[in-house]
Amino acid sequence: QVQLQESGPGLVKPSETLSLTCTVSGGSISSYYWSWIRQPPGKGLEWIGYIYYSGSTNYNPSLKSRVTISVDTSKNQFSLKLSSVTAADTAVYYCARTVAYYYYMDVWGKGTTVTVSS
Amino acid sequence: SSELTQDPAVSVALGQTVRITCQGDSLRSYYASWYQQKPGQAPVLVIYGKNNRPSGIPDRFSGSSSGNTASLTITGAQAEDEADYYCNSRDSSGNHPFGGGTKLTVL
Secondary structure, three states, X not given: OOEEEXXXXXXXXXXXXXXXXXXXXXXXOOOOEEEEEEEOOOOOOEEEEEEEOOOOXXXXXXXXXXXXXXXXXXXXEEEEEEOOOOHHHOEEEEEEEEEOOOOEEEEEOOOEEEEEOO | OOOOEEOOEEEXXXXXXXXXXXXXXXXXOOOOEEEEEOOOOOOEEEEEOOOEOOOXXXXXXXXXXXXXXXXXXXXXXXXXXXXXXXXXXXXXXXXXXXXXXXXXXXX
8 A cells, every 4th residue: 555754854953944755655656646744743733735746736825935845756756845944843744645626635654753953 | 714623622421422523614615624643643534525434444433514614523432532633624725724623532
């Protein structure tokens, strides 16, 4: 079955760029949307954005100016970049497969913790 | 508005029925999906669309919608259903917000 695995630095300095990659295994990245979601410590889920396998994107308006999501179909991976990070960006970051039409997230990665600190 | 509102906490006696609600203007036009999250774990999809359960989700979980309110109902709640539950939907601007989450306690 399809599995997702997030990877990237666990510690990022303030004002720098957070970069994460999600590797899709057990299935193709084609024909789906692929989302990033985050969860600050002790708080709820926040949708960051998604990318279609063809490259079209949609971002949370509150993060849009700082977010870039890209896809590499040859590697079955998609990535998140979040610029100018602050302590408020400290969170568990999840990647998820997103099914079109109803836009539900049916397969999730285990999540990776990113801490923003100097 | 793209905001989805959930009660912060709900409790239910073991074996009884509980309804968790999610309110928002966007729900008049779009279905919600529901996610269960246990401590230290990734969320799990439990309901999507009109009332669809992914494979492996028990049939005691069901979904419904009326007006600006989507509901997740657990009929015969079990101890293992104790978790946080989040709704998610889209709005007309293309945003996909989550509700604030409901902590379900099974007594």
